[in-house]
Amino acid sequence: MTKKDSGIAFNLISRQKLEHLSSLEKLQYILNEVKEGRILVLEHGLTPTEQTQLIEHTMKEINHDTFIGIEIGGYENEKVGFFQRVFGVVKKPRMTVIGPAHLLRMVHKDNDMIETTIIPGKGAS
Amino acid sequence: MGLLERFRESRFSKIIHKMFGKNHAKIGIYGPPNVGKTTLANRILRDWTGDIMGSVSEVPHETRRAKWKNNIRIDNGGSSLTMDLVDTPGIATKIDFKEFMNMYGMTKDDSRVRAKEATEGVIEAIRWLDDIDGVVLVMDATQDPFTQVNVTIIGNLEARNLPILIAANKIDAENASPATLKSAFPQHPVIPISALTGYNTENLYTMMVKEFGKKRHKQRR
Numbered sequence: 549m550t551k552k553d554s555g556i557a558f559n560l561i562s563r564q565k566l567e568h569l570s571s572l573e574k575l576q577y578i579l580n581e582v583k584e585g586r587i588l589v590l591e592h593g594l595t596p597t598e599q600t601q602l603i604e605h606t607m608k609e610i611n612h613d614t615f616i617g618i619e620i621g622g623y624e625n626e627k628v629g630f631f632q633r634v635f636g637v638v639k640k641p642r643m644t645v646i647g648p649a650h651l652l653r654m655v656h657k658d659n660d661m662i663e664t665t666i667i668p669g670k671g672a673s
Numbered sequence: 674m675g676l677l678e679r680f681r682e683s684r685f686s687k688i689i690h691k692m693f694g695k696n697h698a699k700i701g702i703y704g705p706p707n708v709g710k711t712t713l714a715n716r717i718l719r720d721w722t723g724d725i726m727g728s729v730s731e732v733p734h735e736t737r738r739a740k741w742k743n744n745i746r747i748d749n750g751g752s753s754l755t756m757d758l759v760d761t762p763g764i765a766t767k768i769d770f771k772e773f774m775n776m777y778g779m780t781k782d783d784s785r786v787r788a789k790e791a792t793e794g795v796i797e798a799i800r801w802l803d804d805i806d807g808v809v810l811v812m813d814a815t816q817d818p819f820t821q822v823n824v825t826i827i828g829n830l831e832a833r834n835l836p837i838l839i840a841a842n843k844i845d846a847e848n849a850s851p852a853t854l855k856s857a858f859p860q861h862p863v864i865p866i867s868a869l870t871g872y873n874t875e876n877l878y879t880m881m882v883k884e885f886g887k888k889r890h891k892q893r894r
Contacts, residue, residue, distance in 0.1 A: 596828025603766055603825065604799050607792040610768060612785055617767025620821045624828075649767035657819040658857075 556587060556651060556666060563592035571598050575605050582648050583615050593622040593644030602646075619652040621645050621662040698885045699757045701801055704811035705822045706733035706763030706791075709842040713811055713868035714740075714760040720874065721745050726760045732777045734791035736762050739801055749882040756885065761801055762794025764822050802829060807836040807885040809877075814841040814849040814865065818857040827858065836884045839863045840877060845870050 559581065566574050575598065581588055594602060599620070606618050622644030645652075645664060655663040702710045714726035727740050741759040770788035773779040779787065808830055812818055830837050839858055841851040844865040851865035862880055866873045 596825055596832050599821075599825040600799055600802070600829045603764065603822075604796050606766060607768075607795045610788075610792050612770045612788055616769040617765070620766055622821065622824075624824060649769070654821070656817065657821070 556585065558587045558589070560589045561591060566590065566592065571595075571601065574598065575602050578602065578646055579605055579609060579618075582618055582646055583609065585648055585651065587645065587647035587652055590622075590644045590646065593641035595641050598641075615648065615650075617649040619647050619649045619654050619664070621654045621657045621664065623662070624659065697755045697757075698806040699759065699804065700881070700885055701759045701761055701805040701808050702811060703761055703798065703808050703826055704763060705813075705820060706765055707731070708763070708811045708813040708816075709868045710763065710811045711736050711760055713809070713840060713842065713866070714758060716868045716871060716874060717747075717758060717878075718742060718745065720871075720878075721747055726758070732773065732779070732787075734763060734765075734768070734787060734794065736760060737787070737790040737794040738762065739794075739797050747878050747882055749879050752882045752886065754882045754886050756881075759801055759805060761798035762791065764795055764798050764826060765791070766822065768792055768795075802833070805835065807838075809838050809840050809881070810861075811840045811842050811868075812854055814843050814851045814854060815846045818854045823858075827861070836887065837861045838877070838880055838884055840868070841865045842868050844872060 566577070569577065574594070578588060578590075579602070593599075599622075602618070602620070609615060610617055623642040645662060647664075651667055653665050653667050655665050657663065702714050704710050709729075711727050711729050715729070718724045718726055722742070722745055724742065726742065727736055729735060739759055739761050741757055743757045744755055745758050746753055746755045768788050768791045770781075770784040773784035773787055774781060808826075810823070810826060810830075812823060827837060839854060839861050841849075841854045841863050843849055844851060845867040849865075851863065855863045862884065864873065864877045864880055866877050868874070
């Protein structure tokens, strides 16, 4: 991870930036950014299948001296109604925060709030 | 042999079961590290076969390779379920070898080996999802249930249309709150249990036979 003097990068990623990428490209983009020490807030998160793949890719990338994994928190996917399901509308992923586990800690998460903190000594003022 | 028992043993009964239900399923025990997955697997095996699945430890990631036992038959009144039970390594998004050193007094070398094996275990657990028919998702009833690992596993299983039973474990602990788990995941059955003492496991077995015996069309990912 590259901890810059200016502090920790916190990037808010729009839905449009990721929607044209394949699942694999999306995961590679996220993991590369997080390994660089950036915290990402995705406007449009990952599907449960993509989240599982992200965990799998993360495990492959763990290097015990430089990268210990990720911290991730997102709201549950939007529920779709019966008629939407009939017309093929699938559950939509919602806002998700992802960061390197040595920098970002999930404090609390429920249906209405995701509370995180930067780990003391890693850039928090 | 009574009429009911004769019906159960009959070819007609077997045809009915083949059409409307399963009586042999591969069931995975999933969850984050240290929630009591192997303790539960041992409890199930001890109750129905007299065997055990593996060792347990307070140090996270004790189970680092999936273990399984085949043909475990659970009887529940008039119904039964024969299952292959898979005890999977705990799923986590991070593994820091320093935690094993600082919190559990392990040596640096042992901690690094354990952490490396734990990462492989997580991958193995995820890959097993392709090959199972139902999941007992074990959660620690003393902890906040809204972890991303829990949410991710549930979302993944729902996408695959696999049946889920949530075992709210460690109910014997003073600060356990199974009601919090029930309100967090109202769409799935939550069964408060103590895998350690065996409290309420009969209810879990009843639900396993009921939920995992249903015929479903699982979605491949």
